[in-house]
Amino acid sequence: MRPVIYFFGTFANGFASYPQDHTKSFFQDFIKKARLASQIVLHREGNLLYYGYVRRMNESDNIGICLCLDCIYIKTEYLFSVFDDAFADLVERGEILKINGNSEILWAIDNFHSEPVAITECSNNIIESINVSVFNSQPLPPVDFSVSVNDCLELGLDEGEDIISDATTRYCNLYIARKESEIERITSFRNLINLKNQELKKLNDSLVAKINQADNLKTENKKLQAQKKQYRNVVLLAFVILICGVGLFFYMTI
Numbered sequence: 001m002r003p004v005i006y007f008f009g010t011f012a013n014g015f016a017s018y019p020q021d022h023t024k025s026f027f028q029d030f031i032k033k034a035r036l037a038s039q040i041v042l043h044r045e046g047n048l049l050y051y052g053y054v055r056r057m058n059e060s061d062n063i064g065i066c067l068c069l070d071c072i073y074i075k076t077e078y079l080f081s082v083f084d085d086a087f088a089d090l091v092e093r094g095e096i097l098k099i100n101g102n103s104e105i106l107w108a109i110d111n112f113h114s115e116p117v118a119i120t121e122c123s124n125n126i127i128e129s130i131n132v133s134v135f136n137s138q139p140l141p142p143v144d145f146s147v148s149v150n151d152c153l154e155l156g157l158d159e160g161e162d163i164i165s166d167a168t169t170r171y172c173n174l175y176i177a178r179k180e181s182e183i184e185r186i187t188s189f190r191n192l193i194n195l196k197n198q199e200l201k202k203l204n205d206s207l208v209a210k211i212n213q214a215d216n217l218k219t220e221n222k223k224l225q226a227q228k229k230q231y232r233n234v235v236l237l238a239f240v241i242l243i244c245g246v247g248l249f250f251y252m253t254i
Contacts, residue, residue, distance in 0.1 A: 003132060005123035006066040007112050008052075018112035018119065023050070023066070030054055031062050033152065033175055040080065042174035049073075049140055049168070053083035057105040063087070063097065065126070071137040073130065074165045076176060077157055082129045086122055093118065144170045 008017035008027040015031075017024045030041040034054040041052045051067040065083055073079055091097045091105060095118040098108040109115055130136070143149075152173040155164055167174055 001070045003127050003130065004068040005126055006050075006068065007064065007119055008066065009063040009107075010061055011107060011110060013110065016111055023068075026050070027052065027064060027066065030064055030066075034062065036177050038080075038084075039175065039177040040076070040083070042168060042171075042176065044140075044143070044168075044172040046143075047140060051079060053080075053087075055087050057097070057107075061105075061107060063090075065122075067126065067130070069132065069137070071132065071140050072165055072168050073132065073137050074161055075130075075136045076161055076164050078136075079130065080157065080178070082126055085129070086126050089125070090118075090122060138165065141169050143172070147171055149173075 006017060006019065006023060006027065008015070008024075008030070010031065015024075015028055017027050026043050026045070030043070030052040031054055033041050034056065037056045039054055041054060043050045043052065047070055049069050049072060051069070051073065052064055053066065054062055054064045056062050065086060067073070067079070087097075091099060094108055095115050096107070096109055096112075097105055100106055112119060147170050149172045151171060152175055153167050153171045154175040154177070155167060157164075157176055157178050164174075164176060
């Protein structure tokens with residue numbers, strides 16, 4: 001099946017998901033299980049596997065992006081980076097998320113339905129980036145009934161793809177997190193903001209320089225116009241003097 005992308009999060013008016021279907025309940029559970037600023041929560045529902053990426057935006061708001069597949073995606077670390085890039089792109093575009101003056105990431109919308117174009121573009125970029133194939137996935141085996149469907153195993157991303165993939169075949173619920181140091185590096189947007197501010201300063205300085213250059217050109221143009229006018233007046237005066245001289249000459253010879 002073609003991968004399906006869901007978006008979910010906690011807005012000011014409550015929890016919401018997009019598109020809306022039976023997945024809403026375990027998306028809410030994804031956020032409840034998310035103890036860190038960045039993590040992936042896996043949930044198996046029959047023959048489908050949901051990779052729910054949860055990011056804590058601030059003290060009260062969370063956003064989630066979920067990838068739904070009918071197989072196991074074995075490149076978990078790469079999947080993390082794809083979700084990270086998607087999140088950063090949403091922040092940079094400012095259509096769904098925004099950054100305030102205190103470097104906090106906030107919602108720029110009240111619900112997902114108001115920005116379907118941006119969400120569709122983000123979804124397509126994720127699907128294109130993961131490019132599910134036989135080289136990065138494996139079939140989803142039958143449910144292992146020796147493990148309770150309510151059990152949830154917690155693993156670190158640094159434990160390796162083999163261990164994570166093996167756990168995915170046995171557990172219906174899996175929690176994957178980075179090291180704290182890695183989370184701090186990924187979730188810090190202050191460097192990004194400082195970089196953007198530097199770029200804006202350079203653009204502003206360049207604009208000011210061009211404005212000053214334009215003002216200087218205007219001043220030079222006015223000087224040239226004044227000199228041209230003076231030159232025209234001198235030529236006109238010389239012509240008048242010449243006419244008067246010629247007239248005086250003929251008058252004196254008569």
